[in-house]
Amino acid sequence: MGVSIEQVLDDLVAETRVLLDLVADLDDAGIATPTPAVGWTVRDQLTHLAYFDETATQAAVDPAAFRVAADALVAGGMDFPDRVAAEHATLPAADVRAWLARTRREFVTVFRGLDAKARLPWYGPDMSALSSVTARLMETWAHGQDVADALGRDREPTDRLRHIAHLGVQTTAFSFTLNGKPAPPEPIRIELTSASGAEWTWGPPEAADRVAGTALDFCLVVTQRRHRDDTALAVTGPVATEWLSVAQTFAGSPGTGRAPTSHAGGPS
Numbered sequence: 442m443g444v445s446i447e448q449v450l451d452d453l454v455a456e457t458r459v460l461l462d463l464v465a466d467l468d469d470a471g472i473a474t475p476t477p478a479v480g481w482t483v484r485d486q487l488t489h490l491a492y493f494d495e496t497a498t499q500a501a502v503d504p505a506a507f508r509v510a511a512d513a514l515v516a517g518g519m520d521f522p523d524r525v526a527a528e529h530a531t532l533p534a535a536d537v538r539a540w541l542a543r544t545r546r547e548f549v550t551v552f553r554g555l556d557a558k559a560r561l562p563w564y565g566p567d568m569s570a571l572s573s574v575t576a577r578l579m580e581t582w583a584h585g586q587d588v589a590d591a592l593g594r595d596r597e598p599t600d601r602l603r604h605i606a607h608l609g610v611q612t613t614a615f616s617f618t619l620n621g622k623p624a625p626p627e628p629i630r631i632e633l634t635s636a637s638g639a640e641w642t643w644g645p646p647e648a649a650d651r652v653a654g655t656a657l658d659f660c661l662v663v664t665q666r667r668h669r670d671d672t673a674l675a676v677t678g679p680v681a682t683e684w685l686s687v688a689q690t691f692a693g694s695p696g697t698g699r700a701p702t703s704h705a706g707g708p709s
């Protein structure tokens with residue numbers, strides 16, 4: 442895409458502001474509101490972001506310590522996101538907001554000083570600093586969608602979705618492999634319309650397998666916040682069809698996705 446780490450950090454700051462504004466007035470009862478991610482409250486969505494902001498910052502400033510802590514966490518089972526949420530399930534609303542605001546500021550400050558190509562450890566394969574920032578943006582937007590759904594609020598889509606859409610395309614092979622399927626050799630053409638009306642494309646124009654629609658719909662599907670049937674995406678070809686059934690932008694175990702029309706599914 443040719444974007445700089447500074448650009449993605451600026452977009453992360455903007456996306457963070459949207460999320461914090463969504464929850465600014467929640468009291469302790471409000472922050473316990475269930476979200477579409479089964480078993481997760483608004484509090485759980487926010488503490489998940491804060492906790493992994495902290496560990497992402499640690500991965501940058503003390504990779505050896507991160508590796509020790511991450512290995513210990515994963516050794517307890519791949520349900521570690523649920524365990525992290527449970528550990529913070531009684532935090533008051535004000536403390537949750539303060540934690541997320543602080544960890545996000547620290548993350549942004551540290552990553553503004555990094556080379557975009559610097560390799561950093563993570564819970565799966567190592568990633569570049571730029572990829573780490575993009576992942577935090579994707580997580581903020583995706584978990585923010587669960588919060589917005591829980592509170593009955595709408596968020597205006599922005600062209601920040603390009604980062605998430607690009608990540609969705611980049612993780613095509615990963616999504617198949619994660620689900621025990623071979624990555625297909627056939628290319629897929631993706632044609633998306635952004636919030637500003639710009640056209641974003643990936644893949645060869647002549648590809649038989651195709652996905653077309655709005656960037657919002659595409660991002661909702663690849664982050665597993667909506668079932669494809671609840672969007673207006675036009676999907677052509679067996680490879681593209683199978684891809685959208687397993688598409689996943691986030692690390693960890695295969696996500697359960699969301700059932701059609703219900704927005705229900707496990708956290709990720």
